[in-house]
Amino acid sequence: MVERRREGRLRRGERMVVMAHHLLNAPHRLFSLGTFVELLGAAKSTISEDLGFMRQAFDRFQLGKVETLAGAAGGVRYLPSPQRDRIRTLVEDACARLRDPSRVLPGGFLYTADLISTPSYAGPLGEAFAAFFEDSRPDVVLTMEVKGIPLALMTARAFDVPLVTIRRGTHATDGPAVSVNYLSGSSRTVQSMTLPLRAISPGARVLFIDDFLRGGGTARGVYDLMREFRADVAGIGVLIETPSPREKMIDRYISLMHFQGVNEKGEVQIAPSRFVLEAASAR
């Protein structure tokens, strides 16, 4: 997607916004300095200096990291890496919106589909997951249809990796597939989840992102499914977890919100999770 240089010399600010466009539109993707040298018709030292100014400005306004990697395989990339106090503000804002009593559905469910499908929330929440799992370096982000897809896609975008979606039941139209059974926490029934054989390569590092975790049956099923693919679950992140049951079927995961249900006054009890609070206070 890189354009050739046009006529006329560019000013520093112009070079900087053109580079910012490339970096911001593809978070985590490594661009060689040579790409920008050719694109902008400027010396490598000039490009380096421009990137230095961009890094300073992004640092100062907490807009993420401009990371320069040295060496032959080096280059520059942009990591959204929101600060922990910014994640806390984002999660608190989303919780405040989810506390609207009109969101309570029969059965104690909470209507969240609108919020988590709105790009202006899904985008920053995906970047928050990417910040929590920055060290897990996933090759692919995995989710379970349907509601978690927007969050998972925006997480995949922040890592510049593909999204893979597990389907419930079995589907004929995706070719040879692997199915495993799992215990659905909410309905307490045995269900099956399916993934096309070609969807995940052996040895892949997989980050599972979902919208909701109650007992952890789905996440447990994801471990079983990934074992069949000889893939490695590098992390599990969920938007909302419930405190009950206390014993989850998985050990390690990160949630962004705790949903304790609706109290006798009809108030929705949802708040930032301990992961968000501890991370924010640690800085």
Added chain:
Amino acid sequence: MVERRREGRLRRGERMVVMAHHLLNAPHRLFSLGTFVELLGAAKSTISEDLGFMRQAFDRFQLGKVETLAGAAGGVRYLPSPQRDRIRTLVEDACARLRDPSRVLPGGFLYTADLISTPSYAGPLGEAFAAFFEDSRPDVVLTMEVKGIPLALMTARAFDVPLVTIRRGTHATDGPAVSVNYLSGSSRTVQSMTLPLRAISPGARVLFIDDFLRGGGTARGVYDLMREFRADVAGIGVLIETPSPREKMIDRYISLMHFQGVNEKGEVQIAPSRFVLEAASAR
């Protein structure tokens, strides 16, 4: 998400990348110049001048439009608006990848899930849809679960509007809902689609985005469903259409690719649609 100003005067390039960050992370969203005056501690005339340089650089490298709207309700916004020849290149590249014979599945289906779920494709394809439907000014992007969700989300992102996902069958966990029956083109059976009552407001302008159109039964169902919501279908965009059946159940739509099936040599016959080709040649 706007930060307060820190110590020290900023250079033009620094102001420009900070503004670029805000604009690019929220395409279509209008930022008042006052927002940037306060954020960057610069005069309004300086901010205007910076934005002028940004506009020039984006124009020159075809990186989208920086649009300034005058007046009290005015401000500046970024429209990705890819040029038609760039859309054609993108679609041709995606078609080339989809021609891989290993993608042919039993029943003549084509495996597309990986490509359309990869953010580096879904993002630009969503921006392409947004360019085709720029004049339709949707309030919401609508899709049908499951495969079209990434494309629809990235289209919604390009318009800075929410995504709403129609579910197949009926679902109890989303509260009061409206269901309509529709004729599924691929299976020739009557199925139902459901949307929570609260998901779409009366009078909303809705852009329907889906991954595949054969007979148009699903899209026809969307018209019926939107009538129940008193919402207006402002456009229909699909990634792939098939030439057969020639008579579609809907009149107006845009597709990006034509899929004619697999020929006797086992070649996948998929190419940019007439909409993409005509638009590209018109400029």
